[in-house]
Amino acid sequence: MAEVEEYVGAESVATTDEREVPAGGGSRGGEDRARHTFHPLIELTLIRLREFLREKEAVFWVFVFPVLLALALGVAFRNTAPEKIRVAVESTTNSPVAEQIVRALSVSGEIEASVLEPAEAARRLGGGSVSLVVRTRSAMPATENSIADASSASLAPANQARVFAPEVEYRYDATRPESRIARLAVDDALQRAQGRAEVARTRDERVTEPGGRYIDFLIPGLIGLNLMGSGMWGLGFNIVTARGRKLLKRFAATPMRRSHYLLSFMMSRLVFLALEVVAVLGFAWLVFGVTVRGSLISVAVIVLLGALTFSGIGLLVAARPTTIEGVSGLMNFVMLPMWMLSGTFFSSARFPEFAQPFIKALPLTAINDSLRAVINEGAPLASTWAALAVLLAWCVVSFVIALRIFRWQ
Amino acid sequence: METISDTTYAPSVSPPAVRPRATALRCDGLVKRYGDLVAVDKLDLEVFAGECFGLLGPNGAGKTTTVEILEGLTAPDGGRVEVLGAAWGTAHDRTLRERIGVQLQETQLSEKITVAETVRLFRSFYPRGRGVDEILRLVSLEEKRAARVGKLSGGQKQRLAVACALVSNPELLFLDEPTTGLDPQARLQLWDIVEKFRAGGGTILLTTHYMEEAARLCDRVAIMDHGRMIALGTPDELIASLGADQIIALNATGELDERRLTNLPGVRGVRRTGSESAYALTVSDIGVALPALLAELKTEQVILNTLTTHQATLEDVFVSLTGRMLRDG
Numbered sequence: 001m002a003e004v005e006e007y008v009g010a011e012s013v014a015t016t017d018e019r020e021v022p023a024g025g026g027s028r029g030g031e032d033r034a035r036h037t038f039h040p041l042i043e044l045t046l047i048r049l050r051e052f053l054r055e056k057e058a059v060f061w062v063f064v065f066p067v068l069l070a071l072a073l074g075v076a077f078r079n080t081a082p083e084k085i086r087v088a089v090e091s092t093t094n095s096p097v098a099e100q101i102v103r104a105l106s107v108s109g110e111i112e113a114s115v116l117e118p119a120e121a122a123r124r125l126g127g128g129s130v131s132l133v134v135r136t137r138s139a140m141p142a143t144e145n146s147i148a149d150a151s152s153a154s155l156a157p158a159n160q161a162r163v164f165a166p167e168v169e170y171r172y173d174a175t176r177p178e179s180r181i182a183r184l185a186v187d188d189a190l191q192r193a194q195g196r197a198e199v200a201r202t203r204d205e206r207v208t209e210p211g212g213r214y215i216d217f218l219i220p221g222l223i224g225l226n227l228m229g230s231g232m233w234g235l236g237f238n239i240v241t242a243r244g245r246k247l248l249k250r251f252a253a254t255p256m257r258r259s260h261y262l263l264s265f266m267m268s269r270l271v272f273l274a275l276e277v278v279a280v281l282g283f284a285w286l287v288f289g290v291t292v293r294g295s296l297i298s299v300a301v302i303v304l305l306g307a308l309t310f311s312g313i314g315l316l317v318a319a320r321p322t323t324i325e326g327v328s329g330l331m332n333f334v335m336l337p338m339w340m341l342s343g344t345f346f347s348s349a350r351f352p353e354f355a356q357p358f359i360k361a362l363p364l365t366a367i368n369d370s371l372r373a374v375i376n377e378g379a380p381l382a383s384t385w386a387a388l389a390v391l392l393a394w395c396v397v398s399f400v401i402a403l404r405i406f407r408w409q
Numbered sequence: 410m411e412t413i414s415d416t417t418y419a420p421s422v423s424p425p426a427v428r429p430r431a432t433a434l435r436c437d438g439l440v441k442r443y444g445d446l447v448a449v450d451k452l453d454l455e456v457f458a459g460e461c462f463g464l465l466g467p468n469g470a471g472k473t474t475t476v477e478i479l480e481g482l483t484a485p486d487g488g489r490v491e492v493l494g495a496a497w498g499t500a501h502d503r504t505l506r507e508r509i510g511v512q513l514q515e516t517q518l519s520e521k522i523t524v525a526e527t528v529r530l531f532r533s534f535y536p537r538g539r540g541v542d543e544i545l546r547l548v549s550l551e552e553k554r555a556a557r558v559g560k561l562s563g564g565q566k567q568r569l570a571v572a573c574a575l576v577s578n579p580e581l582l583f584l585d586e587p588t589t590g591l592d593p594q595a596r597l598q599l600w601d602i603v604e605k606f607r608a609g610g611g612t613i614l615l616t617t618h619y620m621e622e623a624a625r626l627c628d629r630v631a632i633m634d635h636g637r638m639i640a641l642g643t644p645d646e647l648i649a650s651l652g653a654d655q656i657i658a659l660n661a662t663g664e665l666d667e668r669r670l671t672n673l674p675g676v677r678g679v680r681r682t683g684s685e686s687a688y689a690l691t692v693s694d695i696g697v698a699l700p701a702l703l704a705e706l707k708t709e710q711v712i713l714n715t716l717t718t719h720q721a722t723l724e725d726v727f728v729s730l731t732g733r734m735l736r737d738g
Contacts, residue, residue, distance in 0.1 A: 044530065047526065050522060054557075245519075247518065252482060
């Protein structure tokens with residue numbers, strides 16, 4: 001009997017004192033989780049954050065690239081003083097007529113005219129650095145070959161005192177909008193110089209305040225695009241990598257709750273989401289004076305819903321593939337239409353009418369439209385309900401399908 | 410009441426030799442098919458608590474499939490599985506997972522995460538278990554705790570994988586080819602960890618295609634081929650089943666009569682190994698068999714190219730059962 005007790009005793013030692021038995025299996029003793037780690041959801045989220053921050057390229061594409069893009073596009077399309085209309089006045093010799101035309105054109109301050117040799121003028125017109133070439137009678141070839149896309153204005157000599165009374169010809173490409181505008185402006189200036197009387201009284205009022213500029217249009221679109229990219233790639237890439245490395249299978253062999261694993265992606269997305277949006281909005285505000293006219297809470301709601309929606313779609317895309325190549329193809333298939341159609345860089349209203357219902361049903365269009373309404377127009381959240389409903393539908397449907405078809409190995 | 414069950418019988422004799430033979434793991438008639446391929450073909454296994462049980466076999470024998478079914482990761486097409494007295498696929502799967510430790514053959518842990526962070530993550534999945542430092546000490550990775558997984562050597566990665574399987578103090582540890590591809594030094598370190606775990610009373614199911622690993626670590630070994638178990642026993646029993654303890658392998662130029670070789674004194678069996686005139690003789694008494702063999706070669710006027718002898722191993726058991734080498738696959 002003594003032996004029995006000794007044997008049982010040995011077993012119980014193994015259970016209570018780990019240090020005696022270095023690799024002691026067979027005992028479920030040990031200390032509570034709380035002494036060593038946080039809740040598994042927090043630990044998983046921390047791992048997500050570390051993985052992301054230690055991937056320098058990912059940090060660049062998510063945080064730096066959108067800001068650089070906003071900077072480049074904002075500078076390229078900034079509204080400074082309106083562009084001057086650049087025209088050339090042809091002259092073989094230093095003719096006084098050409099000089100007079102230049103003077104007449106510069107009265108309004110909208111036209112920048114320069115006297116050029118015919119060959120140089122033609123070269124610049126072709127290269128687009130001048131929009132139109134003005135030819136005077138004296139500069140015209142002796143044989144009056146009419147030239148395509150040319151229009152002539154014959155100024156009748158009158159009995160009134162004229163500064164000059166040239167016969168001029170405009171050379172320009174009528175398919176270029178800026179050339180047509182130049183044609184109108186130059187003709188208007190010359191006719192006035194000749195003493196044309198205005199019939200109606202008109203007045204200009206110029207709109208330059210923030211909210212109506214291209215950069216104001218662009219910023220909400222960039223935020224939307226960023227939400228799509230980081231949501232899709234953030235989940236898609238990481239989950240498929242983990243599946244390919246059999247890490248998902250390994251996790252499935254632990255008592256980890258599978259929902260915790262997927263939720264950890266949501267959590268880390270939310271952390272970075274705040275940073276992403278603040279980075280782009282803050283930058284646009286500091287550099288271009290882009291302001292949020294509506295409430296920041298409305299922006300937060302849209303951005304949150306948008307991020308969840310694209311996480312859901314990312315999860316759906318990542319539910320099955322085992323290789324990065326496989327998921328990349330799916331990812332591009334899903335994102336390309338939205339890149340083109342959802343009105344990030346120019347308004348989606350430019351696409352034909354029959355395509356509009358389809359375009360409106362895309363999640364990125366819904367994010368862009370509702371963000372623009374709130375940021376640019378100051379619309380209340382409720383007025384964007386249709387777009388929010390589209391987002392919510394995508395969100396719910398993609399999550400439900402993704403969780404149903406998700407593969408852990 | 411003539412038959413006394415193992416459990417009541419055990420304590421009356423000396424404890425270590427006859428421990429209560431509780432079953433830790435059992436499967437009956439296990440079947441798994443992938444299309445036309447039968448990966449596991451009506452397999453019966455029983456692993457006792459506290460033993461290290463080895464599944465030995467070539468690649469493609471069905472070892473990994475079997476283990477993953479037992480781990481509850483793959484659903485079998487037929488048969489019954491019982492792990493620590495419970496079945497998979499119930500509401501209690503999570504509680505069962507808390508009691509087992511798993512190392513999978515192909516898992517690659519995240520390269521950007523450090524050793525300590527990895528262990529900590531796995532630890533967080535279990536309500537009870539060891540501390541991170543304790544685990545790292547156990548697998549001798551304390552010095553690497555701040556190193557990223559991507560910077561570890563193969564042996565260190567594998568020890569980390571085992572550490573992740575040990576965080577919960579499991580009762581049952583699954584190791585699927587834990588030392589494949591490791592150098593001898595790294596293999597010894599891993600064996601050390603496994604032996605410590607077993608010494609602490611843990612049960613181990615180990616797959617391997619290294620017979621010296623099975624011979625050193627395992628109390629009992631099941632040899633698998635084509636999804637079936639073709640032999641079961643302690644390593645010594647299996648080797649003894651050859652009826653020989655030496656193997657003579659020879660390569661000769663010229664024709665030898667297999668029957669005549671078999672009839673030589675001290676020879677238990679003869680097999681051709683691969684090429685035309687390569688033979689393996691299982692031999693019970695090498696002192697008698699070797700001179701007789703050399704004499705036979707002389708009378709047959711066969712030129713001997715190479716001749717080696719070695720102690721019979723599990724590899725020889727496998728070869729004698731299947732006619733193939735373990736590593737041929």
